[in-house]
Each structure stands twice: as structure tokens, then as C-alpha cells.
Amino acid sequence: MVDTGNSVRKVPAPELQTSAWLNTPQPLTLAALRGKVVVLHTFQIFCPGCVQVGIPQAQRIYQEFDPERVAVIGLHTVFEHHPVMGPDALEVFTHEYRLRFPIGIDKYEGAPQGIPLTMREYRMQGTPTLILIDKTGDIRLHKFGHISDLTVGFSIGALLSEDFDEAAAEAKSLQPEGISDGCDTDGCSV
Amino acid sequence: MVDTGNSVRKVPAPELQTSAWLNTPQPLTLAALRGKVVVLHTFQIFCPGCVQVGIPQAQRIYQEFDPERVAVIGLHTVFEHHPVMGPDALEVFTHEYRLRFPIGIDKYEGAPQGIPLTMREYRMQGTPTLILIDKTGDIRLHKFGHISDLTVGFSIGALLSEDFDEAAAEAKSLQPEGISDGCDTDGCSV
Amino acid sequence: MVDTGNSVRKVPAPELQTSAWLNTPQPLTLAALRGKVVVLHTFQIFCPGCVQVGIPQAQRIYQEFDPERVAVIGLHTVFEHHPVMGPDALEVFTHEYRLRFPIGIDKYEGAPQGIPLTMREYRMQGTPTLILIDKTGDIRLHKFGHISDLTVGFSIGALLSEDFDEAAAEAKSLQPEGISDGCDTDGCSV
């Protein structure tokens, strides 16, 4: 059942760490998206659940909501088979699947291997993972695997309804970010 | 694109006029549901778009949301083929499709013929029609035909986020209801 | 796995016993369809598995194959809730779902109650049931519940490939029909 109470405790969303972007003239940062609800869809191009379920859902969200209020962002979080899921392959995939929303490439400390930085920082369990970030930059939903359109739509509706105090958000953004120990599959808590 | 601004002007939802109910020990009234978001799904048992798309969506909504906060109601609004869509047929349909949410039967002035009273009062165009009513009893979404789960979920999320002032709602309910002339396909305005 | 050997032993298909027909100027008989492969789809209008899966499959078969070689026939075999699934309701259902293939109404000995005659004679377990009859009038596939398009297509392809000896078929049709004791869920054997 949908958690209509949004009881998940708020945790600041760590900034994205990316090595490149597609579908955007310049790199995106969560900091610059304060005031919007951010839908972060993380995926891998050879993950069947991503290609068959997650990506089409991200496209639907991108098509149905006003980008001025809801920012849909893809994040390619490659944690396996790195040699065949590089930037060139992602670019072909994005082109062939006609994806239009901005897609960042999760960064590695050195050469591509293991779990990339953003994925690790968010403690994601795998792909696909959908993360909703509110107007103030807090993580409000963190879901590995399938999530229904009703639930995603509901959550976007609830988050968009929240007031946004620009000054307070700015003050908050001066504090150090980082995700603390209370994360589990369905969300994160401080 | 989803109207994330909920710009539809608010109109009081006329009370349901029903001749019988299924799946509930006693008749429901919108008046008694103040404080909840009401999802009113109107259908006919021989309407393919209802059976294949609308009813399954209503079931998903019923399964995903807390009934204490979101009331899913079916309304059988028979405006054609009345002899074969009577209460007995509806009961068999409801049983065979394992529908669990309350379903009212829209009422006629006399014998079943033409457009029933609630359907006429709401100026519905046909079936299926989905209507969302906010906590104070106002119509906030009125959609004939298909509507995506994302949009329905979003709208429920937005409406649930609204404050509910019981006293104000009560005061309002003392005023005469009735839908005024500003209704069109996608909503109603005063 | 598809039984590519068609090992089901052949059993003469009992003649249809019907009280009325839709979508055909005159009643159909299996006898008159010798030389064609017959796809007999039995259903009830309030059976969800029929409406959601069986009927759409019958429509696809009807649309994809040449009616001169493959005869798609619906059979309304009402074995429960008789009062609300009469001829008038079937006619509305057929109209609203835009079904174009001939549909017979399975007959009762007296008033509509219990299992109708054809359904009993064929020892069907319920609805939907798909029955394939070869050019000579023998039952070759008898399936209660869901069956894949691949399997149905395959079976039609195999049966259409069989030679048809009109004289032999005629001789056979002079013998008394009737289904013997070897029937089970998946087929019938003498």
C-alpha cells in the first residue's frame, strides 16, 4: 500500500558525481534544481528490468509532467560488465531508444570498476532504482526494483504540494551533505 | 501533460443519488466522506473501455491506497441497454470480477431509462468517467475516457496534501449544492 | 511444450446444439463446415478470463485467417447465473465488443438452467474452452483456460496441412456421432 503519510524521514540527497552528460548542454547539479521535484532514475543499459520497466516509466514521467516543476534525470550507474557499458554504448542506447531527458554517467574514483561514486553514496542496492528528491533537496523516496505508476504519481503530487522556502533551502545547502547510517531498501533515515 | 497546477476551479460535488449499493453494509454519501479524497469511478458492465481499462485501474487504486484516506467508489451509471444491465447483472459482474470496493447504482426518476440522475447532475459524457473529489467535497478532476495511473496518482497525492478544516467544510455543506453552468469535458467551473 | 505430434486421438466432434445465432444469417452446423478447420471458442459474457483473454484471442484468429479455410465460431455456454446471461445480454455484449464472427447460444433441454447441451456433450470443464476441429469433423484440441497464440497458430497450421478426402468425410458423417469415455481436460480419446 502506498505510504500516504510520507513517513520516511528526510535525508539530504548527496550531490550527483558524474563524469559526463547526455541530452543537456551542460552538467546538471541537484543544487541547481532546488525548488523542483527531482525524479532520479538509475539504470544500466543491459539490465532487463531497467530497459523493459524502469526506462519506459521514466519516459512516461518525463512526458506527463512539466519540466519546470518536475526534473526527470537518468543516471547510468554501471556496477558490472564495465567494458561494454561505457559512454559510447550509452550514447547509442540513448539514441536508439529515443530518450530525451538528461542522463548523467556515474563517476568512478579511477578507472571504471566496481560501484560508482553516486551509487555508493546513495547506498543503492542495484538497478533500476528510483529516487525522489523534494524541492529542498531531501531524499523522500528510494526504491530498488519495480514501483507502480500510481505510487510514483502520488509521491510527485505530494512533494509538489509542499511549500518551498528559498531562503531556508539556501541556508540548508550550506551545511555539509552526506547520507548517514539509517538507510535501508525502501528509504533512508538519519 | 499533467496539470500540476490543479487549475480547475472548485465546484461542489453533487450528492450521489443511488437506488442500491454493493460491497457496503449501508449506503454511502459524499457528505459522510468529508476529510477523505474520493475516487469515483463510473462505469457500465458492458462497456469494453470500463471492463478492460477503467475497472482494473479502480482496483489498483483501491489496493494501493489506505481506505481511511482515499475512498474508492464505483458507480453504475447505465444510460443504454437498461434491461440487461440491472442490479442482478451488476451483482454477478461484481462477484465474478472480484471487485471489493463499494459500488452504488445510479438512480432513475422512474423506471430505468435514459441517463440516470447522478450522471446527469455531474454532466458526464459517458463511461468510464473518473471523478476526484477533495476532502471538502469539491470536484477537482473530471475525466471521461482513459487517464494514466501517473496522473491519477499525482492528483490523489496533491489532494491528500491539502489541509482540511472540518469547521469550514461543515459550514460549506450547509449551503445548497448543485453544479453550475461552467462544466466541460475536463472539469467544471463556477 | 506444444505437442507437435498432435498425438491426441481423434474423436468426432458432436454437432452443436443451439437455440439461436448472432452474426450469421442462418444457423451454422459443423456438418456444413467439413473441409474447413473450425475454431470453437466457448465463453460466458461475465467470465473475466473469457472477456480479457479468450475473446480477444478469438478475434485475432478471426482477423488473421481466411474464413474460407478457418471458421471461427463463438459458443455462449452459460452454466451459471442464467437469468442475467440471456440472449438479450449476449446481443448487447456482442455489439459493444464489436465481435463479428458467428456466435451460437448453447441450448438447454428445457428452461435455461445447469449445463447446456453442447457443453455437456463435449464434457467441457468451464469457460473459456477452445476446441479445434479438423476438416473431417474430428476434435483435435480441447483446452480449458489459457492457451498461447503460438500453440493455437501451430495447431491451425498443422490441421490445415492435412489432406481432405471429401468422399471419406461424407462416409464418416453417416456414422452415429457421440463422444466416448476417453475424454479428459486436454483432449478426448476413443
Added chain:
Amino acid sequence: MVDTGNSVRKVPAPELQTSAWLNTPQPLTLAALRGKVVVLHTFQIFCPGCVQVGIPQAQRIYQEFDPERVAVIGLHTVFEHHPVMGPDALEVFTHEYRLRFPIGIDKYEGAPQGIPLTMREYRMQGTPTLILIDKTGDIRLHKFGHISDLTVGFSIGALLSEDFDEAAAEAKSLQPEGISDGCDTDGCSV
């Protein structure tokens, strides 16, 4: 409508020209499959129509039919974006999508570029393309794009029903193969 007459004139299927194979201990040849119906599914790993429609259909065929009678073969015919669709990427794709049927890699004259040899020889228009080859090694169906399960099933049923004269097939295989000028989208004719 399904061409129930299989009127496509028969053309010998050119032998597969491959550089490597997955899911089989040793390379397959059409010559060694005489006596079976061969379902050749050609695809590219970044082709949405292949991944979403063609590959799942090939898997269904592989699961439903007896491999002793129906040989399902994948063929990776990369004609664009060669650098990111090499053997390593195909292997990861095959692993992640849990494909079990043998998959060959279409060969190039030199380095991977342009249209590979088998694809060119068969005059395929693109991916996905489904080709059915009969027991004697003749192409009997050649379809670019989507094809329904009913039609594929039907065609397999028809081809499996054909007699197979081993001696005649052997004699035929001594003649030079090669596809002549009468090929178009839907088939080939001599």
C-alpha cells in the same frame, strides 16, 4: 491476414556465415539441421524492437516447441554502431536476458563495418527479421519487423507437417546455393 496457402516460392536458404557462437558447444550450420524447421531470429542488442518484441517472441518459440523438431537460432546481425555491439557486449546481453538458444554472430569480410555477410546474402532489410526455413533447407517466410505469434505458430505448424525425404534433400544440397533476384520484403522467389 495469414497466407494460409504458403504461396511464397521456395528458395534455398544460404548457409549462415558466422564468426562465433554462444549457447552451443560447436558452430551450427543449416546443412546439419535438415529435417528440422529452423526459426532464425536476427537482431541487434541496441534495437528496441528486437529487445522488446522480437527477442521475447524467440524465447517463447524456444520454450514452446520441441528442439528436436524446431531449431530456434539467434543471429546477431550488426549493421550499425559496430564498436559497441561486439562479441563481449552480446555475451553480456545474452547472459543478462537469460537467453538459452544458440546465437551466432554474423561475419564481416574484414573488420566489423557495414552490413555483415549473412544479412547481405539474405537481403534482410533490418532488425528484427524472422526467417523460417523448412526441413529441406528452403526459406519459407522472411519477415522484417513485427509478426504475430499466431502467424509464426501457424507457419511452424504448416512446415512441420510437410514430408521430409532425406535422399531428395541430400541431392538438393549438392547443388550450388545462393539467393536469386526475386527477393522482396515479405519473401523471396526464384
